[in-house]
Amino acid sequence: MNRKPFSLSVLKLLVSVWWWGLIVSGIVAGLWIAGTPADQLEWGLVGYASDIDTSALQAEGRDGQSVNVQFDGPARIKLLFPNSTNVGNSHFGPKAMILFFLGLAFAACIYFVKQLRDIVRTIDQNDPFVAENARRMRTIGVLILVFAFVKGIAQLAISGIADSMVTPTGFNLNGRLEFPVGLIAVALAVIVLSEVFRHGSRMREEQSLTI
Amino acid sequence: MAIRIKLSNVMERKDASLTELADEVGITLANLSILKTGKAKAIRFTTLDAICRALECQPGDILTFEDE
Numbered sequence: 001m002n003r004k005p006f007s008l009s010v011l012k013l014l015v016s017v018w019w020w021g022l023i024v025s026g027i028v029a030g031l032w033i034a035g036t037p038a039d040q041l042e043w044g045l046v047g048y049a050s051d052i053d054t055s056a057l058q059a060e061g062r063d064g065q066s067v068n069v070q071f072d073g074p075a076r077i078k079l080l081f082p083n084s085t086n087v088g089n090s091h092f093g094p095k096a097m098i099l100f101f102l103g104l105a106f107a108a109c110i111y112f113v114k115q116l117r118d119i120v121r122t123i124d125q126n127d128p129f130v131a132e133n134a135r136r137m138r139t140i141g142v143l144i145l146v147f148a149f150v151k152g153i154a155q156l157a158i159s160g161i162a163d164s165m166v167t168p169t170g171f172n173l174n175g176r177l178e179f180p181v182g183l184i185a186v187a188l189a190v191i192v193l194s195e196v197f198r199h200g201s202r203m204r205e206e207q208s209l210t211i
Numbered sequence: 212m213a214i215r216i217k218l219s220n221v222m223e224r225k226d227a228s229l230t231e232l233a234d235e236v237g238i239t240l241a242n243l244s245i246l247k248t249g250k251a252k253a254i255r256f257t258t259l260d261a262i263c264r265a266l267e268c269q270p271g272d273i274l275t276f277e278d279e
Contacts, residue, residue: 209252211242 008123015120019113026106030099038095043081047162048074048155053170074155074176079162112143131205134198141190144183152179215275218247218262225266235265 033041050071057069115136122128156177163173222232233243238258245251246258259270266272 206252209245209250211238211246211251211254211258 004124008120012120012124015113015117019117022106022109022113026102026110029102030106033095033099033102041095043094045079045081045162045165046158047077047079047173048159048176049077049168049171049173050074050176051172073178074159077171079166108143108147112140115140115143129197129201129204131198131201134194134201137194137197138191141187141194144187144190148180148183148187151183152177213277213279215277216246216249216251216273217275218273221266221268221272222247225268227266232262232265236261 050073052071052075054069054071059067059069061067119128119133119136122130122133159173166173222229229240229243229247233240236243236258238261246254254274259273262268262273263270
């Protein structure tokens, strides 16, 4: 009797929750943004601040001595514009832009989770060592890699846009080009594993067709 | 691949059915069918030995090399 392990059931549940949660939240967010009048939306922009004035921040060591406080690298800050801000004048206004980027992010997330879902499905069918899964793992790795680079570039671009919209005091908005090294390492590891998987699935196919 | 399987020719000559041969060689009907239709990637020496024994032939009667 081939009983499925408990860990597989948990994995299936988690991926399903992720998949359906993503779909529902994507639809709800899209409808909410599309349905709310532009003047009632709270417009915010996430920027990356550097050279933050830390003179007001204080810390003391256990021996009572003053400790220097500094921000390590660009810090994520949110600029919230008042509701009355006139941002909806142009035809291709910020609302359409938000919906466009939200749709793009939603499509990428759905594609990412779909790969995981398909891999879990093949495990459930007792046939995970197939070339398609190697391709899916590679896709996951490439998506993480693309995300890491887009995040680095977007961080710089958004800081630039934020800098053109406000005059900061006590900090700067000229962000730096920084790529998340951890994510890039994970992406490369997944791509290397996908190659191992591809080789393994080819060997498995050969083995199963050896009479 | 340039290696061709001529199992069906030998089976026809020896008037052996797929079921009989599978029984005698000790492999499943499905696997023998894969071998006969040329879909197999490799053949074990033990399988080849058993087929040659059952059909009273040489490996060269079953396998041929055709340069593509």
